[in-house]
Amino acid sequence: MNIKITGSGSYVPDQIITNGDFAEHIFFDETGNTLRYPEAVIGKFHDITGIEERRYAEPQHTASDLAFFASERAITDAGIDKESIDYIIMCHNYGDVAFGKVQSDTVPSLGSRVKNKLGIKNPHCVAYDLLFGCPGWNEGMIQANAFIRSGIAKRCLVIGAETLSRVVDKFDRDSMIYADGAGAVVVEASLDGSGLVSHESVTYAVDESEYLYFGKSYNGQSDEDVRYIKMRGRKIYEFALTKVPLAMQSCLNRANVKVESLTKILIHQANEKMDEAIVSRFYELYNMLPPKDIMPMSIHKFGNSSVATIPTLYDLIMKGKIERHEFRKGDILLFASVGAGMNINAFVYKV
Known part of the structure; x- marks a missing residue:
């Protein structure tokens, strides 16, 4: 028995930040020295990373909001009853960071927040957070695979969400790499050889x-x-x-x-x-x-x-x-x- 994705959803914020938006930034290296010629820094950045623009979350949204939006779409795509979900595996790294703030908020867990926003009443739907760096969503899929193959779950919701724009140093040129967004999938058992x-x-x-x-x-x-x-x-x-x-x-x-x-x-x-x-x-x-x-x-x-x-x-x-x-x-x-x-x-x- 494998697990397969039966529905997917994503949320890409509307706010577009182009490379040109960084033209007025003052960048320093790690020793505190000013980097000259910001246009050249931005040009080299594009050549290396391929990034032309990125998306930032709207000020009123946090990571758990983006996760909720993506999850709703995944559940609709799967055509399931949300009360039938056994596990919500919420993969992130920095919690909910409010716009303009510096403190991460992880109590209650983001998994519980997403469950609340989805309005799932079933107490046997267990929601928890997974911190594993950028490979977190992959690891969430691997954990869902273990849950379903062991028989303790039939259906899992695996989410990856982050608002990295809230934890970047605007004086660090690496800040241009990071973006905000969320993706989610519903996974269930597969008996036809497809899946993980x-x-x-x-x-x-x-x-x-x-x-x-x-x-x-x-x-x-x-x-x-x-x-x-x-x-x-x-x-x-x-x-x-x-x-x-x-x-x-x-x-x-x-x-x-x-x-x-x-x-x-x-x-x-x-x-x-x-x-x-x-x-x-x-x-x-x-x-x-x-x-x-x-x-x-x-x-x-x-x-x-x-x-x-x-x-x-x-x-x-x-x-x-x-x-x-x-x-x-x-x-x-x-x-x-x-x-x-x-x-x-x-x-x-x-x-």
């Missing part, structure tokens, strides 16, 4: 745990007690290129699937050049070049919304909103992600 076939998860936390971290602003005049999302970009790039292809290969081997059978690779939308390099390195393990259109991308318009990128991408393809990409019955998909922890995971999925 195999999975792989690993955590590297000896030398790698601080590659993504919370740190003070690069502006020395800012409040030293306020922390923002920070990353060691070069370290993450080198780590991802070395470790992620190996996890993808291991996952594919567990599924007993030939690489030639892969139809699409849905990878966390972190950085276009990095994602392209990961997929190229993965195919190098098989002495092959990546097939054309194997890797759909949404980062150009939506930026990096952490745990929301993969479920959002999946839903957009399902709804015919990603040009040149679609899923057909029998397609073999490989989902993969890397993020804070440092965590990596992947799963093979048959449509």
Whole structure:
């Protein structure tokens, strides 16, 4: 028995922030020195990441609101009674951060907040939060798989939502990467061979745990007690290129699937050049070049919304909103992600 996605939904905020909107920003490096020529910084940023614009949540919305919007759409798409959901797995990293505030709010849990917003009365619908860095939604799918295969659940709602715009240091050029959004899926048992076939998860936390971290602003005049999302970009790039292809290969081997059978690779939308390099390195393990259109991308318009990128991408393809990409019955998909922890995971999925 496998688990399969029976409904999906996503929420992409309406507020568009273009690269040009950062032209008046003053950026500092990690030593506090001003970066000159912001136009050149922004141009280089686009060349590396592929990001042209990103979406920010409206001031009145928090991460749990975005999660609720995406969940409603997934439940409608699945055509189910919301009271029949056994688990709500809410994947995020920073909780609800109100617009203009710096404190994260996680009490009650975001899972409970989404259940409340959905109006689910069934007390046996268990809602909880999962923190696993950017691979959180993938890990939520893996946990839902365990729940359903063990027989303790029949139906799960797996959500990825984040408002990274609320935890960025505006004086750090890396702030241009991050975005807000949410994606959700309903998963149930599959008896026809479709669905999640195999999975792989690993955590590297000896030398790698601080590659993504919370740190003070690069502006020395800012409040030293306020922390923002920070990353060691070069370290993450080198780590991802070395470790992620190996996890993808291991996952594919567990599924007993030939690489030639892969139809699409849905990878966390972190950085276009990095994602392209990961997929190229993965195919190098098989002495092959990546097939054309194997890797759909949404980062150009939506930026990096952490745990929301993969479920959002999946839903957009399902709804015919990603040009040149679609899923057909029998397609073999490989989902993969890397993020804070440092965590990596992947799963093979048959449509």
